[in-house]
Amino acid sequence: MPVPEDIRYLSTRRHFLSRTSLGLGAAALASLLNPLGLLAGSAGSAASTGGILDRPHVVPRARRIIYLFQSGGPSQLELFDYKPLLRERNGEELPPSVRGGQRLTGMTANQKSFPMAGSQFDFARHGKSGLWVSELLPYTARIVDDLCVVTSMHTEAINHDPAITFFQTGSQQAGRPSMGSWLSYGLGSMNENLPAFIVLLSRAREGGQPLYSRLWGPGFLPSLHQGVQFRSGKDPVLYLNDPPGLGTTSRRRMLDALRELHHHQHRQVMDPEIDTRIAQYEMAYRMQTSVPDVMDLSGEPDSTFELYGEEARRPGTFAANCLLARRLAERDVRFIQLYHQGWDQHGNLPEDIQIMTRSVDQASAALVIDLKQRGLLDDTLVVWGGEFGRTNYSQGKLTATNYGRDHHPRCFTVWMAGGGVKRGFVYGETDEFGYNIVRDPVHVHDFQATLLYLLGIDHERLTFKHQGRRYRLTDVHGHVVKPILA
Numbered sequence: 223m224p225v226p227e228d229i230r231y232l233s234t235r236r237h238f239l240s241r242t243s244l245g246l247g248a249a250a251l252a253s254l255l256n257p258l259g260l261l262a263g264s265a266g267s268a269a270s271t272g273g274i275l276d277r278p279h280v281v282p283r284a285r286r287i288i289y290l291f292q293s294g295g296p297s298q299l300e301l302f303d304y305k306p307l308l309r310e311r312n313g314e315e316l317p318p319s320v321r322g323g324q325r326l327t328g329m330t331a332n333q334k335s336f337p338m339a340g341s342q343f344d345f346a347r348h349g350k351s352g353l354w355v356s357e358l359l360p361y362t363a364r365i366v367d368d369l370c371v372v373t374s375m376h377t378e379a380i381n382h383d384p385a386i387t388f389f390q391t392g393s394q395q396a397g398r399p400s401m402g403s404w405l406s407y408g409l410g411s412m413n414e415n416l417p418a419f420i421v422l423l424s425r426a427r428e429g430g431q432p433l434y435s436r437l438w439g440p441g442f443l444p445s446l447h448q449g450v451q452f453r454s455g456k457d458p459v460l461y462l463n464d465p466p467g468l469g470t471t472s473r474r475r476m477l478d479a480l481r482e483l484h485h486h487q488h489r490q491v492m493d494p495e496i497d498t499r500i501a502q503y504e505m506a507y508r509m510q511t512s513v514p515d516v517m518d519l520s521g522e523p524d525s526t527f528e529l530y531g532e533e534a535r536r537p538g539t540f541a542a543n544c545l546l547a548r549r550l551a552e553r554d555v556r557f558i559q560l561y562h563q564g565w566d567q568h569g570n571l572p573e574d575i576q577i578m579t580r581s582v583d584q585a586s587a588a589l590v591i592d593l594k595q596r597g598l599l600d601d602t603l604v605v606w607g608g609e610f611g612r613t614n615y616s617q618g619k620l621t622a623t624n625y626g627r628d629h630h631p632r633c634f635t636v637w638m639a640g641g642g643v644k645r646g647f648v649y650g651e652t653d654e655f656g657y658n659i660v661r662d663p664v665h666v667h668d669f670q671a672t673l674l675y676l677l678g679i680d681h682e683r684l685t686f687k688h689q690g691r692r693y694r695l696t697d698v699h700g701h702v703v704k705p706i707l708a
Contacts, residue, residue: 272410272418278678283642283707284603285412287405287673288547288558290586291605292578293386294430294565297612297627298635298656300341300575303373304354305656308614309340316615320655327380329568329617330628336615338655339625342572351646358579361587368590368599370643370706374650374659377610377631377666382431382566385609385631388666390437392695399441399686401670402557404695405677406447407440408684412554415512419449420555422543425563426581427574433561442688449559452546454538458517516549530588533581541585548592551602565608568617569626590639603641603676610634614656633659636669642676644708667700675702 299305316336330336344357349366362369379385384394391398399407402419411418421438438449452458519535519542526545527534533541540562547558562582567574586606593599611634612627619625633652639645651661671681674695681700685692 273406273408274410275408275679275684278409279680279683280675280678282676282678283601284640284676285601286551286554286556286558287603287605287641287677288551288589289401289560289605290544290582290589290607291386291389291559291561292565292582292608293433293561293563294382294567295385295608295610295612295629295634296565296578297567297571297575298373298633299612299614299627300343300571301356301359301579302354302371302635302637303633303652303656304345304356305340305614305652305654307654308338308656311338312340313337313620316655316657320653320657322658324632325380327629330613333617337620338614339616339620339627342623349646351648353646353648358576359583361584365587365590365639367646368594368639369647370638370645371635371648372637372650372664372669372703372706373633373635373648373652374661374663375607375611375634375636375666375669376659376663379610380629380631382609382629383434385629386431386433386437389609391441392667392670392697396434396436397441398693399443399447399695400438400449401673401695402438402449402559403440403443403447404674404684405557405679407443407686408674408679409556409677412556413512416516416550416553416555417450418556419447419559420550420557421449421451421559421561422546423451423453423561423563424538424540424543426540426578427564430563430566433563437561438559442693443686449557452513452517454542458513512553516553517546519545526592529592531584534585540581541588544585544589548589548596548598551593551598552596567612567626568628570624571612571626572624593640599640601641603643603673604639605636605673606638607636608634630657632657638706642708643706647706649703649706662705664703665699667696668703671696671700672703672706676707 299308314337316338321336326333341356345354346357346363347353348355348363351367353366353369353371355363355366377385377388379388379394387396388394390400392401400419402421406418409418419438423433435451438451440446440448450459522545530541530545533539534545536542540560543560543562547560550558564574564578564581590599590604593602593604610629610631613630615627616625617628633656649662650659650664652658653660674681674684681694681696681702685694687693
């Protein structure tokens with residue numbers, strides 16, 4: 223019977239004598255022979271991945287996730303959810319029966335008028351599937367037959383920070399483990415030279431909502447499972463490079479000595495985070511070789527940059543990060559999280575959203591195409607979407623050329639590709655005003671449960687005991703959205 227994770231990770235002196243035969247000498251030897259097994263779940267298959275699970279709960283349909291998170295809340299009404307009625311009735315007051323007294327943000331709660339704002343951009347059907355896509359996304363329109371579009375996402379969170387935190391951790395309150403950390407904890411890494419969970423950040427314009435490292439933090443899980451941020455510039459991972467004058471041999475001797483000191487400390491206090499620290503130092507040592515290799519785009523042919531766009535040659539851009547995501551997927555990184563800032567358009571939406579779509583459209587489509595032509599799309603799940611949607615009425619004054627949209631948690635759109643979801647498929651439906659869901663709602667917890675399921679995890683069974691209760695990514699909610707599964 224497997225050892226419960228709260229005992230395995232929270233050992234005390236009381237457990238030490240009973241576990242002497244599995245003591246630090248064995249752990250140290252195991253870490254040298256199989257570094258991924260240092261904090262493995264139990265003997266057997268879990269030791270080969272470093273995850274807590276002996277085996278998947280269900281047959282996995284994907285091996286990894288690339289999550290293209292569009293921070294700020296993209297307007298579904300300008301991109302995917304075609305509502306001609308709003309254009310026909312542009313400027314008219316939104317019927318109170320549609321809004322139904324639902325919660326508003328502080329930015330529009332005192333607004334006396336709610337004029338409906340039709341999109342200024344045209345929509346058309348594309349592909350064999352006939353999916354509606356805005357003229358703002360010409361490259362995405364070419365890959366619609368590979369997309370599974372969910373137009374009926376909804377959330378309770380109405381402000382940015384709790385809404386993003388909710389999507390990433392399953393709770394609006396900070397401090398819970400992020401989705402990537404849960405996957406690292408459950409399934410471990412598939413590459414001993416790179417972290418299981420890597421984060422890349424980009425922005426298309428100044429301003430926008432801030433992002434905090436706790437969004438990719440491990441919460442109460444062992445810190446081994448935190449996301450590692452890769453940055454543009456000469457030091458992609460902070461403090462990874464050796465200081466001047468310290469060579470590889472000296473570094474190795476230092477780490478060996480440090481490990482002995484940590485082992486000595488562990489014998490005294492039995493703190494499981496000491497083992498985590500040892501594993502992190504060893505990972506950093508191996509990453510000194512693996513990170514420069516993955517970040518070096520000089521070997522990519524010109525055809526790659528033609529596919530992703532010239533922005534892919536500029537480190538730190540969304541396009542460059544999409545290309546890096548493909549390279550990380552090739553190296554079997556489990557969870558690759560891209561955050562792209564700038565989608566919060568409370569005003570000047572027609573101009574600003576063009577900036578945003580130009581920054582992501584080509585590269586998002588290119589990533590799907592590139593994965594597909596390399597045979598990686600079938601076992602890689604690509605996700606594209608933000609923390610909530612935008613209102614169908616204008617925030618503030620509506621003019622013939624300008625308008626803005628407030629936050630709207632009641633319905634918004636997310637798309638997925640690859641990794642076990644249907645292709646050329648739309649799930650869910652909103653009303654003709656684009657304000658409420660009328661068919662097949664998908665809550666954030668449902669979405670999280672489905673992502674875990676696609677990687678072979680039953681969301682109700684991946685838990686961690688903390689402060690006397692068992693926690694999971696989906697808290698006590700969520701169900702798998704099986705109609706979208708291929």
